[in-house]
Each structure stands twice: as C-alpha cells, then as structure tokens.
Amino acid sequence: MTETKAPIVSMRGITKAYGGVQALKGVDLDIYLGEVHALVGDNAAGKSSLIKTLAGAVRPDAGTITFEGREVRIEDPRDAKALGIETVYQDLALADNLDVPANVFLGREITRRPPFGWFLDNRAMEERARGLLARLKINIPNVRLKVRAMSGGQRQSIAIARCVCFNARVIILDEPTAALGVQETGKVYALIREMRDQGCGVLLISHNLNHVFENCDRITVMKTGSLVGSRRVEETTQDEVVKMIVSGTADPPRAAGRPQPLAQPG
Amino acid sequence: MRASAASPHGGLTAKVDHTLFVVVSRLVAIIAIVTVLAIASPHFLTWGNLVNVSRQASLQFLIASGLTIVVLTGGIDLAIGAILGLAACLSASLIVQGHVFWGIVSALASGLACGTVSGTLITYGRIPAFIATYGMLWIAHGLGYVFMEGEVIYGLPDAFRFIGAGFVGPVPVPVIVAVALLVALHVMLHRTVLGRAIYAIGGNPAAARLSGMPVRRRLIAVYALSGMLAGFAALVAIARVNAADSSLGEDLLLPAIAAVCLGGTSLFGGVGGIAGTAIGSLILALVVNGMNLLGVETFWQNGVMGAIILASVLADQLGGSRLIGKR
Numbered sequence: 205m206t207e208t209k210a211p212i213v214s215m216r217g218i219t220k221a222y223g224g225v226q227a228l229k230g231v232d233l234d235i236y237l238g239e240v241h242a243l244v245g246d247n248a249a250g251k252s253s254l255i256k257t258l259a260g261a262v263r264p265d266a267g268t269i270t271f272e273g274r275e276v277r278i279e280d281p282r283d284a285k286a287l288g289i290e291t292v293y294q295d296l297a298l299a300d301n302l303d304v305p306a307n308v309f310l311g312r313e314i315t316r317r318p319p320f321g322w323f324l325d326n327r328a329m330e331e332r333a334r335g336l337l338a339r340l341k342i343n344i345p346n347v348r349l350k351v352r353a354m355s356g357g358q359r360q361s362i363a364i365a366r367c368v369c370f371n372a373r374v375i376i377l378d379e380p381t382a383a384l385g386v387q388e389t390g391k392v393y394a395l396i397r398e399m400r401d402q403g404c405g406v407l408l409i410s411h412n413l414n415h416v417f418e419n420c421d422r423i424t425v426m427k428t429g430s431l432v433g434s435r436r437v438e439e440t441t442q443d444e445v446v447k448m449i450v451s452g453t454a455d456p457p458r459a460a461g462r463p464q465p466l467a468q469p470g
Numbered sequence: 471m472r473a474s475a476a477s478p479h480g481g482l483t484a485k486v487d488h489t490l491f492v493v494v495s496r497l498v499a500i501i502a503i504v505t506v507l508a509i510a511s512p513h514f515l516t517w518g519n520l521v522n523v524s525r526q527a528s529l530q531f532l533i534a535s536g537l538t539i540v541v542l543t544g545g546i547d548l549a550i551g552a553i554l555g556l557a558a559c560l561s562a563s564l565i566v567q568g569h570v571f572w573g574i575v576s577a578l579a580s581g582l583a584c585g586t587v588s589g590t591l592i593t594y595g596r597i598p599a600f601i602a603t604y605g606m607l608w609i610a611h612g613l614g615y616v617f618m619e620g621e622v623i624y625g626l627p628d629a630f631r632f633i634g635a636g637f638v639g640p641v642p643v644p645v646i647v648a649v650a651l652l653v654a655l656h657v658m659l660h661r662t663v664l665g666r667a668i669y670a671i672g673g674n675p676a677a678a679r680l681s682g683m684p685v686r687r688r689l690i691a692v693y694a695l696s697g698m699l700a701g702f703a704a705l706v707a708i709a710r711v712n713a714a715d716s717s718l719g720e721d722l723l724l725p726a727i728a729a730v731c732l733g734g735t736s737l738f739g740g741v742g743g744i745a746g747t748a749i750g751s752l753i754l755a756l757v758v759n760g761m762n763l764l765g766v767e768t769f770w771q772n773g774v775m776g777a778i779i780l781a782s783v784l785a786d787q788l789g790g791s792r793l794i795g796k797r
C-alpha cells in the first residue's frame with residue numbers, strides 16, 4: 205500500500221561532525237505518512253544526531269532535506285515545527301518547574317487578543333490541555349501540578365501530547381520508552397499506533413527489537429554514522445536485523461519478489 | 471531526580487512541603503526578628519522607626535526586583551548597583567537644572583541601554599552572565615565617575631523629591647511605588663509570554679530552545695528590564711537622599727542578592743518569584759535597622775549580610791526538600 209506513495213520526508217547525504225567526531229557520514233532516510241519507521245543501531249551510531257538535524261536542533265554540515273517534494277531548510281526548531289515536524293527528545297525536553305498546560309504549550313502559548321497579545325490565556329491552555337489528555341486517554345488528575353512531581357510515564361505522555369496538539373504531520377521520538385515500566389511502555393506504543401492510524405508519519409528510535417517488530421512498519425539500521433540498510437518488517441527477521449546492527453553490513457533484501465530499496469530519490 | 475520517580479501523590483505533598491517551608495520559615499524569621507528588636511531596643515516600635523524600616527525595605531525591593539527576574543532565568547546581574555549609580559548621576563545632573571522630565575528619561579534610558587548591552591553580550595556574544603555583567607559593572611561605574619569628576623550633586627526640587635521622601639496620608643510614597651511595582655512584576659511573571667519564558671528558560675534552557683521559544687530575544691529583554699529597573703530605583707534613591715555622587719551604587723549588590731536569596735528564589739533559576747523578594751527585602755531592612763539600633767559596627771554588617779545569603783540558601787536546600795535542586 206505505501207510502496208507506491210512518495211515519502212513525506214526525504215533526507216539525503218546528511219553529514220555532521222562534532223569537532224573530530226564524524227557522527228553522520230552521508231545518511232539517507234525516508235519517512236512515509238501512515239507508517240511507523242524504526243531507527244535502530246548501537247550506541248553512538250548517530251541515530252539521535254540524525255533526528256536532531258530533522259528537528260532543527262542540530263545543523264548538518266551537508267545534505268538535503270525534502271518535505272512533500274520540496275527542498276526545505278531546517279535551521280532551528282521553529283522551522284521544523286512550521287512544517288509540522290514534532291519531536292519528543294530522548295532527555296524529555298520538559299520544563300520541570302512548570303505545570304502540564306505550560307509544558308504542552310511551551311513556546312506556542314495561547315495569548316489573549318490584541319492589544320493584549322502579550323498576555324497568556326491560561327484558562328484556554330488549561331482547558332485545551334485537559335481535552336487533549338482526555339482524548340489521548342492520558343491519566344493526569346491534576347494538570348496544575350508541576351511536571352517534576354510526575355511519573356516517567358506521565359511525563360513522556362505529556363511530551364507526546366505536546367506533539368499531537370499542533371496537527372503534526374511527522375512525529376519523531378527518540379527512545380521514548382527507555383525509562384518506562386512495562387505498562388507505561390504499552391501506553392506509549394498505543395499512542396504511537398494511534399498517531400500512525402491518524403495518518404502521521406512516525407520516526408522512532410528504539411533499542412528494543414521486540415517492541416520494534418510489534419509496532420513498526422519499517423526498520424532502518426545505522427552503524428557508526430552510516431546507513432546499514434532498510435527493511436519492511438514483514439520482509440525481515442530479528443536475526444537479520446541483529447546481524448545488521450552488529451556487523452554493519454547487509455545482505456540484499458531477501459523478500460520474495462518485492463525488494464524495497466530505500467534510496468530512490470524523486 | 472528522585473521526585474520524578476515518586477507517585478503523583480508523593481509529588482503533591484512534596485510540592486506543598488516546599489512552598490510551605492519557604493512561607494513558614496520567612497514568617498517565623500520576621501516574627502522572631504521583630505520580637506527580639508522590640509525587646510532589645512525601646513526605639514524599634516516607634517512610628518518614626520517603622521516608617522523608616524518600611525521605606526528602606528521598599529527601596530531595597532526596587533533595587534532587588536530586576537535581579538530577581540534575572541535570577542529566575544538562571545542568570546545573574548552583577549551590574550545593578552553600578553547602573554543605579556550611573557543613572558542617579560545622569561538624572562540628578564539634569565534634575566537640578568530643572569529638567570525633571572529629561573532626568574527621569576535619562577535614568578530609565580541609561581539603565582535600559584546598559585542592560586541591553588549585557589543581554590546582547592550574554593546571548594549573541596556567548597559570554598557567561600557572571601563575566602558580562604561584571605564587565606558592565608566596571609563600565610557603568612567608570613562612566614559615572616568620569617561624568618561626575620568627583621563632584622556631589624545635591625538639593626533636588628521638592629516636587630521631584632516627593633517620590634522618595636513624600637507621604638500619601640501616613641504612607642511613605644516609596645512604599646506605594648514598591649507595592650505597585652510588585653503587582654506589575656507579579657502579573658508580568660505569571661500572566662505574560664515573557665514571564666512564561668523566564669520560568670521556562672530558568673527551569674530547562676534546552677527545553678525552552680527546542681520548544682521554539684526565541685530564547686535569546688527573551689533574555690535580552692530580561693537584562694534590559696533589569697537595567698531599567700535599576701535606573702528606576704536610582705530615581706527613588708536620589709529623591710530620598712536628596713543627593714547623588716558616583717559612589718552611590720557601590721554597596722548595593724550584596725544586599726540585593728541577599729534579598730533575592732532570602733525570598734526563596736533559587737540561584738539555579740526557575741524557582742521562586744517576586745513576592746518572595748518583597749518579603750526578603752523586608753527581612754533585610756529589619757535586620758539592618760536592628761543592627762543600627764543596637765549599635766553594630768558597619769564592618770560587621772556586610773559580614774552579617776553574607777552569612778544571611780549562605781544561611782537562607784542552605785536552609786532552602788536542606789529544608790525545602792529535594793525540589794529546589796535542578797531536575
């Protein structure tokens with residue numbers, strides 16, 4: 205079904221060095237609407253660096269990003285958000301000293317009408333945050349509490365809710381369940397599947413291959429800053445993916461009759 | 471760290487504990503100081519002395535208010551005293567010549583300019599706030615010194631002196647000014663986009679930046695506001711003492727930091743508020759007044775001030791639960 209669709213995001217030849225460390229050595233990646241795309245690989249493979257270039261948190265040294273067929277420049281987080289690319293960062297980019305509505309609307313506060321545009325509409329933000337949490341079935345009884353006081357799962361849910369709130373087209377999640385218990389992890393994946401079903405493109409970094417195979421449609425493997433290979437889940441096995449992660453090399457996709465090469469620009 | 475792993479209910483009690491601790495400990499401090507001074511000095515509970523204390527506390531609050539906002543972002547502004555001194559000299563020289571309006575404008579504008587320069591150095595120049603504002607301290611101090619050439623200006627017109635030395639009914643005008651500023655800044659911090667940015671930047675600068683907030687613009691606004699408030703405090707100060715010279719702001723930084731710390735605002739940023747600084751200023755004014763009444767020598771007073779800063783920060787670290795530390 206998605207095979208014939210054009211990707212919403214195409215990253216080509218993304219290169220990034222931090223001082224002497226070559227974190228990304230010309231990586232290609234495609235994201236399709238209605239798909240969960242998993243990015244896997246050892247520590248320091250460059251996964252976080254890659255998604256940060258898409259999120260506008262890091263500027264690549266070279267490479268191009270195409271969004272809906274147009275080449276775009278993403279120079280800071282606001283550029284990415286303007287395109288509908290929302291990111292849940294690995295280290296939970298929440299302000300612990302603020303409450304739930306303040307975090308959901310961080311940087312995009314609802315304000316009163318001009319000439320009072322500098323004033324916050326705290327009530328509107330609280331109502332919308334409550335509605336959003338209810339819609340996503342996130343259980344936070346008192347949204348006025350500072351998020352510092354909340355559990356890891358609640359905090360991660362807030363970070364995800366923040367993405368959903370602004371009509372995201374593409375949602376990026378960097379190890380969203382790394383710090384969570386079993387039940388909380390299940391809830392986060394339910395949220396991810398729901399966003400996929402609503403037509404979003406999801407890019408997910410995870411170390412847990414069981415979760416990846418249960419929840420994702422496509423898997424891309426990276427090692428030491430380079431792309432190893434990309435597979436649809438039904439065309440591969442955990443064994444093959446583990447081999448790709450460890451060896452850094454891939455056999456040609458072996459799926460019967462339906463190879464799925466990734467790098468096919470245009 | 472620990473708090474984030476706690477249950478939501480644990481979090482609730484922890485939050486209440488912290489706020490309670492700050493409020494209760496300050497109330498206890500005020501009651502204790504007042505009781506001790508009332509017993510130790512027959513002059514303390516006289517009307518004249520209480521007016522004096524309230525005026526001193528108000529002026530202290532005006533000086534510490536801009537610093538509070540800077541500290542809430544996780545920054546520091548060491549230049550407030552020097553900016554106050556410079557603004558005082560510029561405006562006093564205009565006001566004694568009869569240009570009251572331009573004197574007021576020059577105080578606010580010079581403070582705004584100094585603060586904007588500090589903020590720009592910190593954000594676009596990537597200089598740590600500590601260094602940038604320390605440099606600004608000496609620049610502002612030097613400018614004031616050159617401008618005054620060692621002279622002292624005194625004898626300001628009565629109409630202008632009203633904001634520092636006047637009364638409305640029984641209430642000293644600086645008290646009214648301080649209360650108005652307290653309300654305005656409280657609204658700014660909790661009801662405006664800038665205030666939200668101040669707490670977000672202080673709580674988690676990376677989150678603020680990644681959320682798309684214009685962090686650098688907001689920080690420049692904060693340092694500019696801090697400078698302008700120092701200029702505003704200069705007006706009330708010269709109206710009060712009826713004079714200005716280039717050394718006016720020299721001893722004001724340490725008490726301002728003490729007032730902010732006493733008010734429970736975390737030097738790490740993100741925690742606290744302007745009302746705390748009002749309470750901190752009152753405590754400080756009581757302590758200084760008490761030391762004067764009891765004849766404590768001036769050179770001890772700075773030592774006491776330093777001890778107060780350390781004691782209040784330490785008390786909040788230990789007593790205010792884990793919540794005052796960062797993330």
Ligand SMILES: Nc1ncnc2c1ncn2[C@@H]1O[C@H](COP(=O)(O)OP(=O)(O)O)[C@@H](O)[C@H]1O
Pocket residue numbers: 222223225226227245246247248249250251252253254
């Ligand atoms: N801000 C940074 N400064 C310096 N080196 C960095 C920075 N971010 C990442 N790196 C380096 O880049 C490489 C890739 O890191 P990262 O993208 O975080 O990998 P992953 O998320 O796959 O574990 C690592 O060697 C890491 O040390």
Ligand SMILES: [Mg+2]
Pocket residue numbers: 251252253294378
């Ligand atoms: Mg990572």
